Amino acid sequence: QVQLVESGGGLVQVGGSLRLSCAASGRTFSNYAMGWFRQAPGKEREFVAGISRSGGATYYADSVKGRFTISRDNAKNTVYLQMNSLKPEDTAVYFCAADPFGSGTQGRKYDYWGQGTQVTVSS
Numbered sequence: 001q002v003q004l005v006e007s008g009g010g011l012v013q014v015g016g017s018l019r020l021s022c023a024a025s026g027r028t029f030s031n032y033a034m035g036w037f038r039q040a041p042g043k044e045r046e047f048v049a050g051i052s053r054s055g056g057a058t059y060y061a062d063s064v065k066g067r068f069t070i071s072r073d074n075a076k077n078t079v080y081l082q083m084n085s086l087k088p089e090d091t092a093v094y095f096c097a098a099d100p101f102g103s104g105t106q107g108r109k110y111d112y113w114g115q116g117t118q119v120t121v122s123s
Contacts, residue, residue, distance in 0.1 A: 009117030022096030029077040033104040038092035050104030
């Protein structure tokens with residue numbers, strides 16, 4: 001069992017940056033691959049980025065490659081999503097998720113989810 005709490009969302013102008021954090025409870029954080037997903041109003045949840053247990057492998061949706069960076073600090077039980085050059089289409093609720101068996105890839109079933117944090121990009 002792992003509890004996930006996202007933070008760092010907010011309102012930002014086009015071209016701005018935000019860093020999302022996801023804090024995990026427990027002492028087995030390093031056993032989980034982690035992912036970031038987002039869901040815009042009226043749309044299905046989509047994969048944004050994922051990271052392996054050690055942080056040695058990362059995966060990104062094409063829509064965010066070159067702009068977003070996922071990272072993790074296992075000593076702090078935290079995964080991050082650095083978002084740069086934000087666009088209006090990035091507006092969504094962002095969720096972090098944990099996968100005890102995978103490597104952070106898009107096609108995996110993620111077993112644990114946070115409550116989400118709102119990111120709004122305004123022009």
